[in-house]
Amino acid sequence: MRQLVRPRIEINGRPPVAEDVPLPLVNHGHFTAMQVRDGRTRGLDLHLARLDGATRELFGDGLDGDLVRERIRHALADDVSDASVRVIVYWPDGDDAASIVVTVRPPAPDPKSPQSLMSVGYQRPAAHIKHVGGFGQFHYGRTAAREGFDDALLTGHGGVVAESTIANIGFFDGTSVVWPDAPCLHGITMQLLEPRLPDIGIGSRRGPVRLADVTGFEAVFITNSHGVAAIGRVDDMTLPTGHPVVEAAARLYDSVPWDVI
Template structure:
């Protein structure tokens, strides 16, 4: 299933010319269930902040919600939805493209990550044009891994190619303190962990530090999954950790679009 709408109407070839030829814009990705989304306000704030930074324009939250609802229509209640924002072409306002695909969940099997020497440009924005992520992701998959782990100078860990990553030392969750996209699932989990007896912190994490951790996990809009291996280092699945993370995530309310 794939449905694409541009400014509230089925996308035409002329409208798709903009994203095809102009590699400048941003987006957010969400899972919709029964017409609801976790962290809807965070998605809207992300879109608005990026629109201001990239296009010096404001983005009406109600307009975004209207376009999502219209793209879902009356026949789709569960879906993977992306909302893209592109700059003005001949119009006076930014354009919004909504794509709708079938619902997705994070594979629950332990993920194997390959560290690569790459960091996303302008990492705080979820921008289009992820050539580096795709390139290194393909190399990782070619070598038998599931995903690339992006690192900076000195092997400082930033994020997964399409995920955030957290580490657990038996007591505390550590989120890498490095330039990276602050994913919505990370933002939903982080402030709730302490209340579940699982304190968390931000700190620099290098590849050389990995043996000091008992477990690791990744997050994105599709959910949470354990990490089983980074390069040659294996991690046991933190069963209690993953159970707590799942329980915390389940407490996050679903917002009506």
């Protein structure tokens, strides 16, 4: 496999041309992001369902999963088997079908663990959609980085925890992983772990979590397409790390089969 040196972008199965310039400037669309290894990804059916559901909600029509797979394969071509892939969906004014943008970048490394989060009072609009135009996420994520944190933790009224800017967050109470029930995106990694945790003797449930509750949990971790990582600090609160439940969740995610794209 040739090493991917620079990002590769295709729009509807071809390289961008000058007429495509306005497309990414339209701040109304959605996407999914995945790690691809040997032409495969985890949770492919969930990615395709996410794209189809969001296309129906935003634009009133569905998105054919086989077409999405073909677009990804075309962008990977014969020379890239491992990559970070993003599929972005827009619907330009006057067009009778959605436009599919596929970006291919070098594969992401495993996440650093443990990580630190800086809480901010912000929740994404239409949080259940992985939509474009995430100014708030970028702004608070970069603000957190300037303050020495790995990411920002998005919270609502009364310190209700929702998600990080790029990941779901889980809290282990000694029996179950509690996933915040505040408005958030149900990420693919979270969707893969949630029904499988009981298979290894770990409960899984949705419920309210507030910043004031964070230090009362035995372990806190985040999940996204990069993997599972422990959280060792939120603001000035130090959290326990090294709990076996985090490693168990990481192993469980690693055991999820890879689907051929």
